[in-house]
Amino acid sequence: MGPLLALCILFLIPVGCMSQACKAADTTTSIREDAPIDTVVTTITTDPGYVAEVNTQKFALKGQNLVLTEHVDYEVEKVIRVDILCQLNGVPVPGDTVIVEILGVNDNPPIFKEERYYLTASENATVGSSVGTAIVAEDADGDILYYELIANDTNASAYFRLTSVTNPLLVVNKALDYDLYPFIWLNLTARDNESTTGYPSFTATTSIVIEILDSDDKPPFFQPCTPIGTKICINNGYRGSVNRSEQATHPLQLLPGPLYAVDGDYGIGATILYSFIGGNDNSVFNMDMANGSITMNKPVETLGTILLQVMAFQADDNTKYATTTVQIEVKEKNNFPPTFQQSNYYGTIPTNAGLRSFVLDSGDQTRQLQVFAADLDFLDGFNPVVTYRIENSTDFIVLRDGYILTNSVFSSPGTTVLLVNATDSTTSESTTTIVTIEITPGIEGAQVKYYTANDMAILGATLGAILAVCLVGLAFLIYKNYGNTIWSKITKRPGSNSGDSGDQLIDDDDNQSITIPSNLESGINGVYSDVSSGNDLYSAVGVSTVLTSSAPAQGTPLEEEDGESDSDGKKVKSILTKDLKEEGGYKSVWFREDAAPEVMVIEGAEHGEANDDDTEGDDEDDGDDEDDDDNDELDPTFSNTNNDSNNFTAL
Incomplete structure (x- = not known):
């Protein structure tokens, strides 16, 4: 713009000036607005006898140099015309004209019109929507300004942004939340240089307060x-x-x-x-x-x-x-407030008692001191919502059930008076009582031990474990000494005889093993007639057995397992049994398990059938086979029958 203006002025200058006596070396020149005083603008030459002068105070001639005498401002005037006044012997003659263009420099900072701007934004504003109008700054130098948005709260800075670095229009960048940020404070900075390190560079800052308007989105x-x-x-x-x-x-x-x-x-x-x-x-x-x-x-x-x-x-x-x-x-209506059973309670504690030690009752030091406020609205006086507290001391505490415990360690004897309050938490009715606690001298280094429910539970568990070990040991001893006997009785087949001894008359299952004593003598037809009077069982039963043919040899077992064979391979049937055998062909003694033993003769064998099995092969019967019929008709002979002491019945 400056050079064009200078060219226009040059065209207007009369052609006659070209031959003037006072000439400028440069009729068109420029100077920075920040140029210092005495800066040379151009030089002026004069013909002999001529004197040159200028028509402005901002420039002057110093010798042949046209110099700056005042500071110039590009923002005020951009071009200055300097006319050279030329005289010869006091008569003015035309001189040159110098056009000085003022070159602008960045010497003015940006300026915001307001120190603080107030904006509003609805909480439900959509992301990307603009808020208010652009907040611009002015720069007298006419420089392009660059803007930056900064928030006092770094978390709040995410809610807004600028449209661009050169357009300071605020835009919603994130969904707003009135409950978190009802107000957001931002700082807007304008800079007249794109680079923060550029020189010269000037900035301006203003503050922005954005009020977030609550939207109706909550119940x-x-x-x-x-x-x-x-x-x-x-x-x-x-x-x-x-x-x-x-x-x-x-x-x-x-x-x-x-x-x-x-x-x-x-x-x-x-x-x-x-x-x-x-x-x-x-x-x-x-x-x-x-x-x-x-x-x-x-x-x-x-x-x-x-x-x-x-x-x-x-x-x-x-x-x-x-x-x-x-x-x-x-x-039910509350008619009675809580009332302490005693207006005064007395307790004691030794000086060496540790923390949380129970205060003992002075009247009976085997039990802990307990305060109790009864409520007559309850049949037993116990109101579960009554709570206790100590109002005048922190050296003691009172439990919900009224027991008082130490909360400090006392080093010397003395007396403490406590004010204990009981309050019905439902009705807020309360009452108080006095508790006097005597701190007595304790044994040096001793500690009073109070056993709690947990201690007793641990003791019970220990004793239970010891008892269990003892029972296990006792069971082991029983098994060691009687295990085989018990096992044999458990596993023995019902109705069978032990067969361990030829003289055993009663099975082990009846716990009555009867062995024929040696003083029994065989009588006629195999009848044992002499029973020792020293054995009540035998005298009660009157042990007498009738054999179908001939008795076994002396010492031969009388009881054999059913179906067993004798030494000759012949079958022998036991005459003693726990089961009632009604089959014919032999006689037996039957012992019932659930009643007093009875001896029964099983009859019904036909003539000649009694000893089919029992007498076969008995070569030692002295030729008495022809008397089988007579032997079948014999009845057993009993001695010492109906002995009440053993409850046997002879049949």
């Missing part, structure tokens, strides 16, 4: 509540109580506070209404729709718990709602 929240994120807040419900058969005349007092809900969109604060949605059978209760207070329409006659379901909803949009529960306990 009501019952108070108090526990927030889960920013969109959910959980309420644990309310509880209260009423007396049976009594109608409350005022709104029910609830815990942890009155039933109350607020709009989850705190920035909007919509009006909330309340209503029952369940549990209010027979319309016992009434709810104020505007404030949520609960009153009674009628008394409740049944003890128990009533669970009410309550809904809170926005007055302008009932699709935004929340629910909670109100638990009403119906109980």
